[in-house]
Amino acid sequence: MPSDLTAVQLVLSADPELMGIVSLSLTVSLAAVACAALIGIPLGALIALTRFPGREACIVVLNALMGLPPVVVGLAVYLLLSRSGPLGSWGLLFTPQAMVIAQAILVTPIIAALARQTIEDLWVEYREELAAMNVGPLGRIATLIWDGRFSLTTALLAGFGRAAAEVGAVIIVGGNIDGFTRTMTTAIALETSKGDLPLAIGLGIVLIAIVIVVNALAWGARRAGERFSG
Amino acid sequence: MRAPLTDLPVAFEDVSLRIRDFTILDRVSLHLAPGAPTVLIGPNGSGKTTLLRVAMGLIEPTAGRVTWGGREHIPPQRRAIVFQRPAMLRRSTAANIEYALAQAGAMRSDWPAHVAELLGLVGLAGFEARPARRLSGGEQQRLALARALARDPEILFLDEPTASLDPAATKAIEDVIRTVAARGIKVVMSTHDLGEARRLAGEIVLLHRGHVVESGTAADFFAGPKTDAARRFIAGELLI
Structure with missing residues (x-):
C-alpha cells in the first residue's frame, strides 16, 4: 500500500523524472506512428488498388506481420545498427532514433494492413x-x-497503442539509458527488477491512462465517422 | 471556328460482349441521338445494365465499336450515369455534389449556386448538411441524379432508377427525368416497368438475351409490336 500511495503522489505531483520518461515515450511512439503512417497508408492503398501476381500472399504476409514479435524486431534493428552492421556507421544504436525505427517497423504492418482493408472496402x-x-x-x-x-x-491509434505498450524492441535498441532512452515500459521493467515499485506503479498508471485515452479517441473517431459520413 | 466536341450521337456498331463462354451482348447496333428518352426494356439478364455500362464507356466490348460523337475511346466528359444502387460518398449531401462539380471542372466560386440549383431540381433543398448515406433509398437516388447532372452531361444513363422505390418516390424521380429531358439532355434508361416505359419513353429498345429484339418509337412499339417476343413482353408473358 505505501508504494501505491507514493506512486499516486509521483503522478499527481508531476515528478520530473516520471514526466521525462513519459515525454520521451510519447515522442518516440508518436514519431514511430508518423513514420509508419507515411509508409503504411500508401502501401495499404497500393495493395488495395492494384492487382499483381502474389497479391494474395502479400496480404497474408502483411496480416501476419501485425503480430511481429517485438524482441525479434529489436534484434533485427540491433544487428542493422550495431557497429559491425550494415548501418553501423550511422551511429544510431542506443538512441531515441533507433527506438523510433524499431517501433515504426512494428507498427507499419498494422497501419498498412488496416489501411488496405479500409481502402479496399x-x-x-x-x-x-x-x-x-x-x-x-x-x-x-x-x-x-x-x-x-x-x-x-482508428488504424493510427491502434498502431500508437502497440508502439506505446511494447518493451522488447526498445529495450534492445535503446539500451534503457537513464534520461536518454528510458521509456515507460523499459523503466517499469527495470524499476520492478530493482524493487523500486512506486516509480514502476506510477508509470504503469500513466501507461494505462494513455491506453484508455487512445481507445476513447478511437471510439470517438468511429462515432464522428458515423455522425458526419453516415 | 471548330464545332465544340460532343458525345452525341452514341452509336453501337455490331457490339458484342463475351465473358468466358457467356454472351452478354450479341451484335447490338443502336443509334442514340438527341431527342426524347430512350428506354431499354427486357427481362432480367437481357443485357440492359451491361449495355448502359458499355454506352457510358465503363466496359470495352469484345467485338464491334462504340462511338461518341463519331469518336472512339473517349473518356466520359459529357456523359453521366446513375447506377441502380448508387454509391454515396461518405460526405454530406452538398459535398457529394461538390465532388462531382470539382471533377467536372466547375469553378469553386460557382459551387454554392450549382448545389442549390441541383438540390432544388431533385427536391432535396434543405438537405445540404445531411450525411448522404443516411438518406432514404429514394432520396439517395435523387441525390445520385443531382450528382450526375452536376457533370453538365449531354447524355444521362439511368439504370433502373425507380427499382424498389415506392410510388411517391418513383413519381419524384420520373418528374426529374421529364424535367431533365425537357432541358435537352438525352436520357437513356433501363426499366422493368412497362408502365414507366409508356410514361417516359420516346423510343423503346427491347433486349432479350443480349440481343436487340425490336426498337422504334414508343408509340409504334406499344401500338403495333412487330415481333412475337415484343407482343408477349407487352402482354406480360414471361420471356425466358
Whole structure:
C-alpha cells in the first residue's frame, strides 16, 4: 500500500523524472506512428488498388506481420545498427532514433494492413462511380483516403497503442539509458527488477491512462465517422 | 471556328460482349441521338445494365465499336450515369455534389449556386448538411441524379432508377427525368416497368438475351409490336 500511495503522489505531483520518461515515450511512439503512417497508408492503398501476381500472399504476409514479435524486431534493428552492421556507421544504436525505427517497423504492418482493408472496402463501393466521374488514379487514392479517414484514424491509434505498450524492441535498441532512452515500459521493467515499485506503479498508471485515452479517441473517431459520413 | 466536341450521337456498331463462354451482348447496333428518352426494356439478364455500362464507356466490348460523337475511346466528359444502387460518398449531401462539380471542372466560386440549383431540381433543398448515406433509398437516388447532372452531361444513363422505390418516390424521380429531358439532355434508361416505359419513353429498345429484339418509337412499339417476343413482353408473358 505505501508504494501505491507514493506512486499516486509521483503522478499527481508531476515528478520530473516520471514526466521525462513519459515525454520521451510519447515522442518516440508518436514519431514511430508518423513514420509508419507515411509508409503504411500508401502501401495499404497500393495493395488495395492494384492487382499483381502474389497479391494474395502479400496480404497474408502483411496480416501476419501485425503480430511481429517485438524482441525479434529489436534484434533485427540491433544487428542493422550495431557497429559491425550494415548501418553501423550511422551511429544510431542506443538512441531515441533507433527506438523510433524499431517501433515504426512494428507498427507499419498494422497501419498498412488496416489501411488496405479500409481502402479496399471503399474501393469496391466507389469504383464505378469514380470511373463514371472520370477521376484519375491520384484523385481516386485521395478520395478513398479522405472518405476512409475515420477508419484510418482508428488504424493510427491502434498502431500508437502497440508502439506505446511494447518493451522488447526498445529495450534492445535503446539500451534503457537513464534520461536518454528510458521509456515507460523499459523503466517499469527495470524499476520492478530493482524493487523500486512506486516509480514502476506510477508509470504503469500513466501507461494505462494513455491506453484508455487512445481507445476513447478511437471510439470517438468511429462515432464522428458515423455522425458526419453516415 | 471548330464545332465544340460532343458525345452525341452514341452509336453501337455490331457490339458484342463475351465473358468466358457467356454472351452478354450479341451484335447490338443502336443509334442514340438527341431527342426524347430512350428506354431499354427486357427481362432480367437481357443485357440492359451491361449495355448502359458499355454506352457510358465503363466496359470495352469484345467485338464491334462504340462511338461518341463519331469518336472512339473517349473518356466520359459529357456523359453521366446513375447506377441502380448508387454509391454515396461518405460526405454530406452538398459535398457529394461538390465532388462531382470539382471533377467536372466547375469553378469553386460557382459551387454554392450549382448545389442549390441541383438540390432544388431533385427536391432535396434543405438537405445540404445531411450525411448522404443516411438518406432514404429514394432520396439517395435523387441525390445520385443531382450528382450526375452536376457533370453538365449531354447524355444521362439511368439504370433502373425507380427499382424498389415506392410510388411517391418513383413519381419524384420520373418528374426529374421529364424535367431533365425537357432541358435537352438525352436520357437513356433501363426499366422493368412497362408502365414507366409508356410514361417516359420516346423510343423503346427491347433486349432479350443480349440481343436487340425490336426498337422504334414508343408509340409504334406499344401500338403495333412487330415481333412475337415484343407482343408477349407487352402482354406480360414471361420471356425466358
